[in-house]
Amino acid sequence: MQITLSNTEEKIIATIAKAAQQMQMPAFLIGGFVRDKILGRPTKDADIVCLGDGIKLAHAVAELFQPKPNVAYFKNFGTAQIKLPLPDGSFFEVEFVGARKESYTEQSRKPKVMAGTLAEDQLRRDFTINAMGISLNADDYGMLLDPFTGIHDLKAKIIQTPLDPLQTFSDDPLRMMRAIRFATQLNFSIAPKTFDAIQQDAHRIKIVSQERITDEFNKILLATKPGIGLEMLSKSGLLSIIFPQMMALHGVENIDGMGHKDNFYHTLQVIDNIAEVTDDLWLRWAALLHDIGKPATKRFEPGHGFTFHGHEVVGARMVPKIFAQFKLPLNEKMRQIKKLVELHLRPISLTKENITDSAIRRLLFDAGNDIDALMLLCNADITSKNKQKVQRYLQNFEMVKERMKEVEEKDHLRNWQPPLSGEDIMRIFGLPPGRKVGMIKDAIREAILDGVIPNTYQAAYAFMLQKAASLNLQPI
Numbered sequence: 001m002q003i004t005l006s007n008t009e010e011k012i013i014a015t016i017a018k019a020a021q022q023m024q025m026p027a028f029l030i031g032g033f034v035r036d037k038i039l040g041r042p043t044k045d046a047d048i049v050c051l052g053d054g055i056k057l058a059h060a061v062a063e064l065f066q067p068k069p070n071v072a073y074f075k076n077f078g079t080a081q082i083k084l085p086l087p088d089g090s091f092f093e094v095e096f097v098g099a100r101k102e103s104y105t106e107q108s109r110k111p112k113v114m115a116g117t118l119a120e121d122q123l124r125r126d127f128t129i130n131a132m133g134i135s136l137n138a139d140d141y142g143m144l145l146d147p148f149t150g151i152h153d154l155k156a157k158i159i160q161t162p163l164d165p166l167q168t169f170s171d172d173p174l175r176m177m178r179a180i181r182f183a184t185q186l187n188f189s190i191a192p193k194t195f196d197a198i199q200q201d202a203h204r205i206k207i208v209s210q211e212r213i214t215d216e217f218n219k220i221l222l223a224t225k226p227g228i229g230l231e232m233l234s235k236s237g238l239l240s241i242i243f244p245q246m247m248a249l250h251g252v253e254n255i256d257g258m259g260h261k262d263n264f265y266h267t268l269q270v271i272d273n274i275a276e277v278t279d280d281l282w283l284r285w286a287a288l289l290h291d292i293g294k295p296a297t298k299r300f301e302p303g304h305g306f307t308f309h310g311h312e313v314v315g316a317r318m319v320p321k322i323f324a325q326f327k328l329p330l331n332e333k334m335r336q337i338k339k340l341v342e343l344h345l346r347p348i349s350l351t352k353e354n355i356t357d358s359a360i361r362r363l364l365f366d367a368g369n370d371i372d373a374l375m376l377l378c379n380a381d382i383t384s385k386n387k388q389k390v391q392r393y394l395q396n397f398e399m400v401k402e403r404m405k406e407v408e409e410k411d412h413l414r415n416w417q418p419p420l421s422g423e424d425i426m427r428i429f430g431l432p433p434g435r436k437v438g439m440i441k442d443a444i445r446e447a448i449l450d451g452v453i454p455n456t457y458q459a460a461y462a463f464m465l466q467k468a469a470s471l472n473l474q475p476i
């Protein structure tokens, strides 16, 4: 089989082959590495399957490298892994496993594992394109071993299982999500029989751990066009189980000739738009969640039409729960997404005429360091099919950005720190922590944001004295 390898990959693989031949243990490249090399995609890891003890082979391979890599192994699974340094400072990971046949029980993912042949091992893999092997053995080195014509499916851009799909999915229901993930990443289609099986077995995703589901979901979100995968998740029935809040975005309603757009497809479009300008997973999550509060806030106002008042606030409040549900870290990134969801309508409201500096200042203050991300989200949120409208909205945002630049240059609000802190106020007036300190601090902030005083220490100090006097406070 002709595949193109880098010099480093060539050397690594030849060394693995040498160790296997010294041990007289047949070994094969298998799975994702073979698939990706045939497709010409970059890879940073390879799986080796051998007819024998994978852990022993890993140790023998490690011996042939200088410096000798550490062998991490899992006796229970019979797998071992070594990490080899690459010239760019990263690592190439090689995983070793003895060829196995496995069978799973209905209710559990814990397989019963027995040694098997290469063909048996290939049979239990997820998709034909992931079941191809390449021999590392002296007599047929480099030969493609492809019993399920994965090469044909690669060319035809089809994802299908080697066995009856219901059997393959019952071995590991996560594979239903993997099918959709690969179809999205590679821009392949899923064979009808395989897709039907996903629809039929979607409920079994419930036995898979949330961490594994989230991992696949994030990979879909990181694809060039995540919308393709999200729609497949929806059609397959998986999305209603793993993300019912997103399914609730589906649908259009029409009353008295007044309708609204389908928020599900709008959301997909926004994600695809943002995917064109950033690889940041969290911004893609922000796009995914920006309208998540719409179903809960939908109202019909007679004579006016459908409204979603407050959906940005309701949506922002839903973010921590959704993050917890996906077992995503409840950290700064989550808070950033919450903020972006809450603020996503604000730049639009600034595109009207006669916007005051103070409104611009408030947005800069509220968005802080996330202002650029917010503008990316707002641009992506323009999904009108009317090209002129799109042009007009984009121009409006450019104007808002211009205004923000002007105000920012004047007032430096982006990383705004109050010129007088709560501690300063307590010290100056001899106050304990409490309500009055907060009132003075808030008054200073409001005065700066409203443009009543400039953003300087001196002006803030004078203003503080005034405010304090109105509260019967004098400096000590």
Ligand code: CTP
Pocket: 030, 031, 032, 033, 047, 124, 125, 126, 127, 130, 131, 172, 174, 175, 178
């Ligand atoms: N595999 C499988 N069923 C799974 C997971 C993995 O059959 N649920 C097999 C496939 O043959 C797959 C190989 O194990 O090619 C390696 O799995 P993994 O590293 O998860 O995926 P890759 O195919 O390497 O792709 P990626 O690196 O993009 O995840």
